Amino acid sequence: MAIRAIAGILFDKDGTLLDYVKSWVPVNYELARIAAKGDETLARALLEAGGMDPDTGHVAPDSLLAAGNTVEIAAGMVGAGAPFTVEALTTLFDGLFARSAEYAVPVTDLATFFAGLHAKGYRLGVASSDNERSIRETARRFGFDNYLHYVAGYDSGYGVKPEPGMVLGFCAATGLTPDQVAVVGDNNHDMHMGRSAGVGLTVAVLSGTGSRQSLAAASDHCLTDITELEAVL
Missing domain, CATH: 3.40.50.1000 (HAD superfamily/HAD-like)
Incomplete structure (x- = not known):
């Protein structure tokens, strides 16, 4: 080589x-709120399923939120109890991620x-x-x-x-x-x-x-x- x-x-x-921490941890909290339709208990469970500690904001290496694409994250959230279809949640997440470019660091x-x-x-x-x-x-x-x-x-x-x-x-x-x-x-x-x-x-x-x-x-x-x-x- x-x-x-x-x-x-x-x-x-x-x-x-x-x-990542400055740009995406706030987005992950919002993502979980959207996926949980505002149910705080479910939102915490969804963050944990995605590999993020809901209290500290720490995201585990190679976890769903660290490395997954939008469809994979949506499927993981639906699998963990989000009341959506994967397709519907993917569309919502793609919109959120595009808007989040404005807040990126x-x-x-x-x-x-x-x-x-x-x-x-x-x-x-x-x-x-x-x-x-x-x-x-x-x-x-x-x-x-x-x-x-x-x-x-x-x-x-x-x-x-x-x-x-x-x-x-x-x-x-x-x-x-x-x-x-x-x-x-x-x-x-x-x-x-x-x-x-x-x-x-x-x-x-x-x-x-x-x-x-x-x-x-x-x-x-x-x-x-x-x-x-x-x-x-």
Whole structure:
């Protein structure tokens, strides 16, 4: 593996570009309220089923709320007692997630960060378990949409994490081979997606729900956050 050959970087969004705790813990509380139709006891049970402590807000690594896509989260909530169909709850959650882009907190100045990588010639993309609309609204809001060569959400037609499809779609869009790509993310769904696609580098960050311990096995590097990325490239 020649690390110098990395020519494209595919980023996860939540917990990687965005600070997970500041951006998503408030959304998770709202998600549970919606799914429970305001029943506080049920809302607590739904959060626990999703892997979040309703008192502390801590989200367990690789849990449903940490790593699931919208359909998976909706199905988990319905399975735990939410009085909806999976389809109806998915629609509600997708709307909530798209609106939540307005309240997201970035890990760093993303416009400057992406401009720097773009200037060095890297092909850049975002692959998220969120919906594509939310990703594009986040990119517009933080001023890095013009630097992206590729955007994939769970609903973009490339499959879902940890399958390799989003990486292979990035390769098709940029003309790169998987061994020229680095995948950067905060949980094992990202790392396993990269490994299953045969990428040249998997880089874990600790700005999301993962820990050094939970991410060690599937990542080549584990960084505090994306601001340390250029050092390993």
